[in-house]
Amino acid sequence: MFCVAGFECDDSNFLEKLSDLFFRVCVDNKRFQEANSVFDYMKKMGIKIDERSCILYLVALKKCDKGDSFLGFFRRMVESGVEISVYSMTIVIDGLCRRGEVEKGRELMNEMASKGVKANVITYNTILNAYVKRKDFGVVPEVLRLMEREEVEYNAATYTVLIEYIGNIGKHDEVEKVFDEMRDRRVEVDVHLYTSMIRWHCCRGSIKKAVALFDELSEKGLVPNAHVYGALINGLCKTGQMEAAQLLLNDMQSRGILVNRVIVNTLLHGYCRKGMMDDASRLVSALENKGFEPDVFTYNTMASGMSRSKRQEEAKRWLFAMVEKRLTLNAVNFTTLIHIHCKEGNIVEAKKLFQQMLRRGESPNIVTYNALADGHSKKGELKEAYKLRDEMEGTGISPDVYT
Known part of the structure:
Protein backbone atom coordinates (compact mmCIF):
# COMPACT_ATOMS: atom_id res chain seq x y z
CA MET A 1 0.00 0.00 0.00
CA PHE A 2 1.23 3.50 -0.89
CA CYS A 3 0.46 6.69 1.06
CA VAL A 4 0.44 10.24 -0.35
CA ALA A 5 -0.54 13.19 1.88
CA GLY A 6 -2.51 10.87 4.18
CA PHE A 7 -4.27 9.18 1.24
CA GLU A 8 -3.76 5.44 1.03
CA CYS A 9 -3.70 3.91 -2.42
CA ASP A 10 -3.16 0.34 -3.53
CA ASP A 11 -3.64 1.10 -7.22
CA SER A 12 -0.52 -0.43 -8.83
CA ASN A 13 -1.01 1.61 -12.00
CA PHE A 14 -0.98 4.85 -9.99
CA LEU A 15 2.15 3.76 -8.12
CA GLU A 16 3.88 2.84 -11.38
CA LYS A 17 3.14 6.23 -12.96
CA LEU A 18 4.16 8.17 -9.85
CA SER A 19 7.44 6.26 -9.47
CA ASP A 20 8.22 6.75 -13.16
CA LEU A 21 7.48 10.48 -12.89
CA PHE A 22 9.72 10.82 -9.82
CA PHE A 23 12.50 8.90 -11.63
CA ARG A 24 12.29 11.27 -14.63
CA VAL A 25 12.34 14.37 -12.39
CA CYS A 26 15.54 13.13 -10.72
CA VAL A 27 17.13 12.48 -14.14
CA ASP A 28 16.10 15.91 -15.52
CA ASN A 29 17.75 17.57 -12.53
CA LYS A 30 20.88 15.37 -12.80
CA ARG A 31 20.24 13.94 -9.33
CA PHE A 32 21.64 10.61 -10.35
CA GLN A 33 21.97 9.13 -6.86
CA GLU A 34 18.28 9.73 -6.15
CA ALA A 35 17.40 8.34 -9.60
CA ASN A 36 19.29 5.14 -8.71
CA SER A 37 17.38 4.91 -5.42
CA VAL A 38 14.03 5.23 -7.23
CA PHE A 39 15.13 2.59 -9.75
CA ASP A 40 16.10 0.22 -6.90
CA TYR A 41 12.76 0.86 -5.16
CA MET A 42 10.81 0.07 -8.33
CA LYS A 43 12.80 -3.11 -8.85
CA LYS A 44 12.28 -4.19 -5.23
CA MET A 45 8.54 -3.51 -5.35
CA GLY A 46 8.15 -5.31 -8.70
CA ILE A 47 7.00 -2.10 -10.40
CA LYS A 48 7.35 -2.15 -14.17
CA ILE A 49 10.24 0.09 -15.30
CA ASP A 50 9.70 1.99 -18.57
CA GLU A 51 12.61 1.69 -21.00
CA ARG A 52 11.86 5.19 -22.34
CA SER A 53 12.60 6.68 -18.92
CA CYS A 54 15.80 4.63 -18.73
CA ILE A 55 16.83 5.98 -22.14
CA LEU A 56 16.52 9.54 -20.75
CA TYR A 57 18.83 8.50 -17.92
CA LEU A 58 21.37 6.92 -20.30
CA VAL A 59 21.42 10.08 -22.45
CA ALA A 60 21.91 12.29 -19.37
CA LEU A 61 24.81 10.11 -18.14
CA LYS A 62 26.39 10.16 -21.61
CA LYS A 63 26.16 13.97 -21.80
CA CYS A 64 27.95 14.16 -18.44
CA ASP A 65 30.62 11.77 -19.78
CA LYS A 66 29.94 9.20 -17.06
CA GLY A 67 31.03 6.23 -19.17
CA ASP A 68 31.30 3.62 -16.44
CA SER A 69 27.99 4.79 -14.96
CA PHE A 70 25.92 4.49 -18.14
CA LEU A 71 27.34 1.05 -18.96
CA GLY A 72 26.73 -0.05 -15.37
CA PHE A 73 23.18 1.29 -15.43
CA PHE A 74 22.46 -0.44 -18.73
CA ARG A 75 23.57 -3.75 -17.18
CA ARG A 76 21.23 -3.08 -14.26
CA MET A 77 18.43 -2.52 -16.77
CA VAL A 78 19.12 -5.93 -18.32
CA GLU A 79 19.34 -7.66 -14.92
CA SER A 80 16.14 -5.97 -13.72
CA GLY A 81 14.10 -7.30 -16.62
CA VAL A 82 13.60 -3.95 -18.36
CA GLU A 83 12.44 -4.56 -21.91
CA ILE A 84 15.59 -3.66 -23.84
CA SER A 85 15.38 -2.34 -27.40
CA VAL A 86 18.08 -1.62 -29.96
CA TYR A 87 17.71 2.12 -29.19
CA SER A 88 18.95 1.96 -25.59
CA MET A 89 21.71 -0.46 -26.59
CA THR A 90 22.87 1.88 -29.39
CA ILE A 91 22.96 4.87 -27.01
CA VAL A 92 25.37 2.98 -24.76
CA ILE A 93 27.50 1.79 -27.69
CA ASP A 94 27.67 5.37 -29.02
CA GLY A 95 28.80 6.60 -25.59
CA LEU A 96 31.52 3.96 -25.45
CA CYS A 97 32.68 4.76 -28.99
CA ARG A 98 32.90 8.47 -28.19
CA ARG A 99 35.20 7.55 -25.29
CA GLY A 100 37.38 5.50 -27.66
CA GLU A 101 36.15 2.18 -26.23
CA VAL A 102 34.97 0.73 -29.54
CA GLU A 103 35.88 -2.84 -28.61
CA LYS A 104 33.69 -2.61 -25.51
CA GLY A 105 30.89 -1.38 -27.75
CA ARG A 106 31.28 -4.35 -30.10
CA GLU A 107 31.38 -6.77 -27.17
CA LEU A 108 28.12 -5.31 -25.87
CA MET A 109 26.55 -5.57 -29.34
CA ASN A 110 27.49 -9.28 -29.55
CA GLU A 111 26.32 -9.94 -25.99
CA MET A 112 22.92 -8.35 -26.63
CA ALA A 113 22.56 -10.21 -29.95
CA SER A 114 22.70 -13.46 -27.94
CA LYS A 115 19.79 -12.08 -25.87
CA GLY A 116 17.73 -11.36 -28.98
CA VAL A 117 18.47 -7.63 -29.35
CA LYS A 118 19.78 -7.22 -32.90
CA ALA A 119 21.88 -4.23 -33.95
CA ASN A 120 20.39 -1.94 -36.61
CA VAL A 121 22.05 0.27 -39.21
CA ILE A 122 22.49 3.10 -36.68
CA THR A 123 24.39 0.77 -34.33
CA TYR A 124 26.70 -0.37 -37.12
CA ASN A 125 27.21 3.22 -38.36
CA THR A 126 28.25 4.24 -34.84
CA ILE A 127 30.91 1.52 -34.70
CA LEU A 128 32.11 2.12 -38.28
CA ASN A 129 32.40 5.86 -37.68
CA ALA A 130 34.42 5.29 -34.50
CA TYR A 131 36.92 3.04 -36.32
CA VAL A 132 37.28 5.51 -39.23
CA LYS A 133 37.73 8.51 -36.90
CA ARG A 134 40.58 6.81 -35.08
CA LYS A 135 41.99 5.59 -38.43
CA ASP A 136 41.69 1.93 -37.47
CA PHE A 137 40.93 1.03 -41.08
CA GLY A 138 41.79 -2.66 -40.90
CA VAL A 139 38.64 -3.50 -38.91
CA VAL A 140 36.21 -1.65 -41.21
CA PRO A 141 35.85 -4.44 -43.84
CA GLU A 142 35.12 -6.91 -41.02
CA VAL A 143 32.24 -4.76 -39.74
CA LEU A 144 30.91 -4.31 -43.30
CA ARG A 145 30.94 -8.10 -43.80
CA LEU A 146 29.02 -8.51 -40.56
CA MET A 147 26.40 -6.02 -41.78
CA GLU A 148 26.08 -7.98 -45.01
CA ARG A 149 25.72 -11.27 -43.14
CA GLU A 150 23.03 -9.80 -40.89
CA GLU A 151 21.32 -8.27 -43.98
CA VAL A 152 21.52 -4.75 -42.58
CA GLU A 153 21.01 -2.32 -45.47
CA TYR A 154 23.19 0.78 -45.78
CA ASN A 155 21.63 4.21 -45.33
CA ALA A 156 23.00 7.67 -46.20
CA ALA A 157 25.03 7.82 -42.97
CA THR A 158 26.70 4.47 -43.82
CA TYR A 159 27.73 5.80 -47.23
CA THR A 160 29.06 9.00 -45.63
CA VAL A 161 31.37 6.95 -43.38
CA LEU A 162 32.31 4.69 -46.32
CA ILE A 163 33.34 7.66 -48.46
CA GLU A 164 35.54 9.00 -45.65
CA TYR A 165 37.05 5.52 -45.18
CA ILE A 166 37.75 4.95 -48.91
CA GLY A 167 39.26 8.43 -49.29
CA ASN A 168 41.52 7.86 -46.27
CA ILE A 169 42.92 4.58 -47.58
CA GLY A 170 43.71 6.23 -50.91
CA LYS A 171 41.18 4.47 -53.15
CA HIS A 172 40.06 7.74 -54.69
CA ASP A 173 38.68 6.17 -57.87
CA GLU A 174 36.20 4.15 -55.80
CA VAL A 175 34.61 7.14 -54.05
CA GLU A 176 32.41 8.08 -57.01
CA LYS A 177 31.58 4.40 -57.59
CA VAL A 178 30.24 4.19 -54.02
CA PHE A 179 28.25 7.39 -54.54
CA ASP A 180 26.77 6.01 -57.78
CA GLU A 181 25.99 2.68 -56.07
CA MET A 182 24.07 4.58 -53.41
CA ARG A 183 22.05 6.36 -56.09
CA ASP A 184 21.36 3.02 -57.86
CA ARG A 185 20.01 1.63 -54.61
CA ARG A 186 17.85 4.76 -54.34
CA VAL A 187 19.15 5.61 -50.91
CA GLU A 188 17.95 9.07 -49.97
CA VAL A 189 20.97 11.36 -49.93
CA ASP A 190 21.17 13.79 -47.01
CA VAL A 191 23.08 17.03 -46.44
CA HIS A 192 25.88 15.23 -44.56
CA LEU A 193 26.63 12.96 -47.51
CA TYR A 194 26.64 15.88 -49.94
CA THR A 195 29.04 17.71 -47.59
CA SER A 196 31.42 14.72 -47.61
CA MET A 197 31.35 14.48 -51.41
CA ILE A 198 31.80 18.25 -51.88
CA ARG A 199 34.72 18.24 -49.42
CA TRP A 200 36.27 15.24 -51.19
CA HIS A 201 36.00 16.86 -54.66
CA CYS A 202 37.49 20.10 -53.27
CA CYS A 203 40.45 18.20 -51.80
CA ARG A 204 41.01 16.64 -55.23
CA GLY A 205 40.79 20.06 -56.90
CA SER A 206 37.57 19.11 -58.77
CA ILE A 207 35.81 22.38 -58.00
CA LYS A 208 33.38 22.12 -60.96
CA LYS A 209 32.08 18.78 -59.65
CA LEU A 236 37.27 27.88 -53.83
CA CYS A 237 39.77 29.69 -51.60
CA LYS A 238 42.42 27.02 -52.14
CA THR A 239 42.09 27.45 -55.90
CA GLY A 240 42.16 31.25 -55.61
CA GLN A 241 38.54 31.79 -56.73
CA MET A 242 37.92 34.51 -54.15
CA GLU A 243 35.07 36.26 -55.97
CA ALA A 244 33.05 33.02 -56.07
CA ALA A 245 33.90 32.33 -52.41
CA GLN A 246 32.67 35.83 -51.43
CA LEU A 247 29.43 35.28 -53.37
CA LEU A 248 28.85 32.06 -51.41
CA LEU A 249 29.42 33.94 -48.16
CA ASN A 250 26.86 36.55 -49.24
CA ASP A 251 24.43 33.75 -50.13
CA MET A 252 24.91 32.25 -46.66
CA GLN A 253 24.13 35.55 -44.99
CA SER A 254 21.05 36.15 -47.17
CA ARG A 255 19.71 32.75 -46.02
CA GLY A 256 20.27 33.69 -42.38
CA ILE A 257 22.92 30.98 -41.85
CA LEU A 258 25.42 31.89 -39.14
CA VAL A 259 28.90 32.52 -40.55
CA ASN A 260 31.28 30.80 -38.15
CA ARG A 261 34.92 31.63 -37.40
CA VAL A 262 36.27 28.74 -39.48
CA ILE A 263 34.59 30.08 -42.64
CA VAL A 264 35.70 33.67 -41.97
CA ASN A 265 39.30 32.64 -41.33
CA THR A 266 39.26 30.42 -44.44
CA LEU A 267 38.21 33.41 -46.57
CA LEU A 268 40.81 35.67 -44.94
CA HIS A 269 43.53 33.10 -45.56
CA GLY A 270 42.45 32.93 -49.22
CA TYR A 271 42.57 36.71 -49.63
CA CYS A 272 45.95 36.94 -47.89
CA ARG A 273 47.48 34.19 -50.05
CA LYS A 274 46.54 36.21 -53.13
CA GLY A 275 47.80 39.45 -51.58
CA MET A 276 44.27 40.94 -51.59
CA MET A 277 44.80 42.63 -48.23
CA ASP A 278 42.29 45.46 -48.77
CA ASP A 279 39.57 42.89 -49.47
CA ALA A 280 40.58 40.99 -46.34
CA SER A 281 40.44 44.17 -44.22
CA ARG A 282 37.02 45.09 -45.64
CA LEU A 283 35.70 41.61 -44.83
CA VAL A 284 36.86 41.83 -41.20
CA SER A 285 35.39 45.33 -40.80
CA ALA A 286 32.04 44.30 -42.32
CA LEU A 287 31.77 41.24 -40.08
CA GLU A 288 32.91 43.13 -36.96
CA ASN A 289 29.98 45.50 -37.54
CA LYS A 290 27.75 42.40 -37.37
CA GLY A 291 29.26 41.25 -34.08
CA PHE A 292 32.14 39.07 -35.29
CA GLU A 293 35.04 38.88 -32.82
CA PRO A 294 38.43 38.14 -34.45
CA ASP A 295 40.35 35.28 -32.81
CA VAL A 296 44.06 34.42 -32.65
CA PHE A 297 43.95 32.81 -36.11
CA THR A 298 42.33 35.95 -37.60
CA TYR A 299 45.08 38.18 -36.19
CA ASN A 300 47.80 35.74 -37.29
CA THR A 301 46.43 35.58 -40.82
CA MET A 302 46.06 39.35 -41.20
CA ALA A 303 49.46 40.16 -39.68
CA SER A 304 51.28 37.54 -41.79
CA GLY A 305 49.45 38.69 -44.93
CA MET A 306 50.31 42.34 -44.31
CA SER A 307 53.93 41.41 -43.66
CA ARG A 308 54.20 39.41 -46.92
CA SER A 309 52.66 42.37 -48.76
CA LYS A 310 55.40 44.58 -47.26
CA ARG A 311 52.81 46.55 -45.24
CA GLN A 312 54.83 46.20 -42.07
CA GLU A 313 53.19 48.97 -40.02
CA GLU A 314 49.76 47.48 -40.60
CA ALA A 315 51.10 44.03 -39.69
CA LYS A 316 52.38 45.41 -36.38
CA ARG A 317 49.04 47.13 -35.73
CA TRP A 318 47.26 43.76 -36.06
CA LEU A 319 49.66 42.12 -33.64
CA PHE A 320 49.51 45.00 -31.15
CA ALA A 321 45.71 44.83 -31.35
CA MET A 322 46.04 41.23 -30.14
CA VAL A 323 47.93 42.38 -27.07
CA GLU A 324 45.30 45.06 -26.40
CA LYS A 325 42.61 42.37 -26.57
CA ARG A 326 44.68 40.36 -24.06
CA LEU A 327 45.16 37.48 -26.46
CA THR A 328 48.37 35.53 -25.85
CA LEU A 329 50.98 35.76 -28.58
CA ASN A 330 52.02 32.37 -29.94
CA ALA A 331 55.04 31.19 -31.96
CA VAL A 332 53.53 32.43 -35.26
CA ASN A 333 52.88 35.92 -33.81
CA PHE A 334 56.40 36.21 -32.36
CA THR A 335 57.97 34.99 -35.61
CA THR A 336 56.00 37.54 -37.64
CA LEU A 337 57.09 40.39 -35.35
CA ILE A 338 60.71 39.18 -35.35
CA HIS A 339 60.65 39.00 -39.15
CA ILE A 340 59.24 42.56 -39.40
CA HIS A 341 61.85 44.02 -37.04
CA CYS A 342 64.67 42.23 -38.88
CA LYS A 343 63.42 43.60 -42.22
CA GLU A 344 63.41 47.09 -40.67
CA GLY A 345 66.98 46.56 -39.44
CA ASN A 346 65.90 46.65 -35.77
CA ILE A 347 67.81 43.53 -34.71
CA VAL A 348 67.92 44.62 -31.04
CA GLU A 349 64.11 44.59 -30.78
CA ALA A 350 63.99 41.30 -32.73
CA LYS A 351 66.37 39.65 -30.22
CA LYS A 352 64.30 40.95 -27.29
CA LEU A 353 61.21 39.36 -28.80
CA PHE A 354 63.15 36.12 -29.36
CA GLN A 355 64.11 35.97 -25.68
CA GLN A 356 60.55 36.84 -24.63
CA MET A 357 59.31 34.03 -26.87
CA LEU A 358 61.62 31.52 -25.16
CA ARG A 359 60.60 32.72 -21.66
CA ARG A 360 56.95 32.13 -22.52
CA GLY A 361 57.71 28.56 -23.54
CA GLU A 362 57.03 29.12 -27.27
CA SER A 363 59.36 27.04 -29.45
CA PRO A 364 61.04 28.89 -32.33
CA ASN A 365 60.91 27.11 -35.69
CA ILE A 366 63.15 27.30 -38.74
CA VAL A 367 61.30 30.41 -39.99
CA THR A 368 62.09 32.21 -36.70
CA TYR A 369 65.79 31.28 -36.84
CA ASN A 370 66.06 32.17 -40.53
CA ALA A 371 64.52 35.61 -39.91
CA LEU A 372 67.04 36.36 -37.16
CA ALA A 373 69.97 34.93 -39.14
CA ASP A 374 68.95 37.09 -42.10
CA GLY A 375 68.76 40.17 -39.87
CA HIS A 376 72.25 39.57 -38.45
CA SER A 377 73.71 38.79 -41.89
CA LYS A 378 72.42 42.02 -43.40
CA LYS A 379 74.11 43.93 -40.59
CA GLY A 380 77.37 42.08 -41.25
CA GLU A 381 77.12 40.21 -37.94
CA LEU A 382 78.08 36.84 -39.39
CA LYS A 383 79.37 35.39 -36.11
CA GLU A 384 75.91 35.94 -34.59
CA ALA A 385 74.29 34.37 -37.65
CA TYR A 386 76.52 31.27 -37.42
CA LYS A 387 75.86 31.07 -33.69
CA LEU A 388 72.10 30.99 -34.42
CA ARG A 389 72.61 28.23 -36.97
CA ASP A 390 74.51 26.13 -34.38
CA GLU A 391 71.84 26.84 -31.76
CA MET A 392 69.12 25.80 -34.22
CA GLU A 393 70.90 22.52 -35.03
CA GLY A 394 71.33 21.94 -31.29
CA THR A 395 67.56 21.98 -30.86
CA GLY A 396 67.16 19.37 -33.61
CA ILE A 397 66.11 21.75 -36.43
CA SER A 398 67.98 21.13 -39.69
CA PRO A 399 68.96 24.16 -41.79
CA ASP A 400 67.11 24.52 -45.10
CA VAL A 401 68.14 26.14 -48.40
CA TYR A 402 67.16 29.60 -47.13
CA THR A 403 69.41 29.16 -44.05
Missing part, protein backbone atom coordinates in the same frame (compact mmCIF):
# COMPACT_ATOMS: atom_id res chain seq x y z
CA ALA A 210 31.83 20.21 -56.13
CA VAL A 211 29.79 23.18 -57.39
CA ALA A 212 27.57 20.83 -59.44
CA LEU A 213 26.85 18.77 -56.30
CA PHE A 214 26.06 21.96 -54.37
CA ASP A 215 23.52 22.92 -57.07
CA GLU A 216 22.11 19.37 -57.10
CA LEU A 217 21.63 19.51 -53.33
CA SER A 218 19.51 22.66 -53.64
CA GLU A 219 17.53 21.23 -56.58
CA LYS A 220 16.58 18.24 -54.43
CA GLY A 221 15.02 20.59 -51.90
CA LEU A 222 17.74 20.08 -49.29
CA VAL A 223 18.81 23.17 -47.36
CA PRO A 224 22.60 23.69 -47.32
CA ASN A 225 24.03 24.32 -43.85
CA ALA A 226 27.22 26.01 -42.64
CA HIS A 227 29.24 22.79 -43.13
CA VAL A 228 28.29 22.54 -46.83
CA TYR A 229 29.09 26.21 -47.44
CA GLY A 230 32.32 25.89 -45.47
CA ALA A 231 33.49 22.89 -47.54
CA LEU A 232 32.86 24.65 -50.86
CA ILE A 233 34.26 28.02 -49.71
CA ASN A 234 37.42 26.23 -48.56
CA GLY A 235 37.79 24.59 -51.99
